[in-house]
Amino acid sequence: MPGSAPGEHGTAGGAHFAFTDRWGGVSAVPYEQLNLGGAVGDDPAAVRANRARAAEALGLEAAGVVWMNQVHGRDVAVVDGVWGERPAPEVDAVVTARRGLALAVLTADCVPVLLADPAAGVCAAAHAGRPGMAAGVVPAAVEAMVRLGADPSRITARTGPAVCGRCYEVPEALRAEVAGAEPAAYAETGWGTPAVDVVAGVHAQLERLGVTDRQVSDVCTLESPDHFSYRREGTTGRLAGYVWLDR
Structure with a gap:
């Protein structure tokens, strides 16, 4: 694993995007192998080792990555450095105007959303589960980027592995509730049963905001044995998405 970037990765105009898969780490079952989530019951030493491996593979310093305490909301933190000894705040998006600072988002079916405007030197990572998407966490992240000088027409958006709309079964009442907030998620x-398409909802929101440079992962986490899925496995690890800008 060290020396080769995990999962999906790419660059665009000085912005770097990466999404991990579940392989190449040291965690034992049921978190095998590259669990990057620190709050799912895994051995903390294994999580630290996995985060170090993933960072090394991406050319990053593990101690220089900004993580979140994700709570399925729409709050955004604007950051200019790591938390250090402070606990990560309860937010579902982080935004920075500091080039070289890597932002990370954890998922295991929810949509990891990475955003960057290299010309403005602004990037963001957002955690868009069903509740957060419906609440507008992605528009909130874009709004925070704009306040730092980003232009939606210049923003590049990448969404990573997530459960697809064909697999995310929900009760009819819940589908109606989510579609009331974001019709594209219906x-x-x-x-043939009711479902929610969180990926489609995220991209519809981005389109309305004027973000046209968008790419979607073709991986459904529920269907892929190479990715963690909470809906499939219950107790399991977490994938990560990373975004940063060239210094």
Whole structure:
């Protein structure tokens, strides 16, 4: 694993985006192998080792990555450095205007959203689960970026591995509630029952905001054995998405 970037990764105009898969780490079952989540019951030493491996593979310093305490809300933290000894705040998006500072988001079915405007030197990472998408965490992150000088027409957006609308079955009442907040999230499973498409909801929000440079991962976490899925496994690890800008 060290020396080769995990999962999906790419660059765009000085912005770097990466999404991990579950392989190449040291965690034991049921977190095998590259669990990057520190609040799922895994051995903390294994999580630290995994975060170090992932950072090394991406050319980053593990101690220089900004993480969040994610709570399925829409709050955003604007940061200019790591938390250090302070606990990570309860937010679902982090935004920075500091080049070289890597931001990270943890997921295991929710949508990891990475955003960057290299010309303005601003990037963001957001955790868009069903509640956060409906509450508008991604628009809140874009609004915070704009306040730091970003222009939606210049923002590059990448969404990583997540449960797809064909697999995310929910009760009819919940589908109606989510679709009331974001109509694009209305979906049906592959077997004809009510579903929510969080990825489609996120991209519809970005489109309305004027973000046209968007890419979607083709990985459904529920279907992929190479990725963690909370809906499939219950107790399991967490994937990570990373974004940073060239200094």
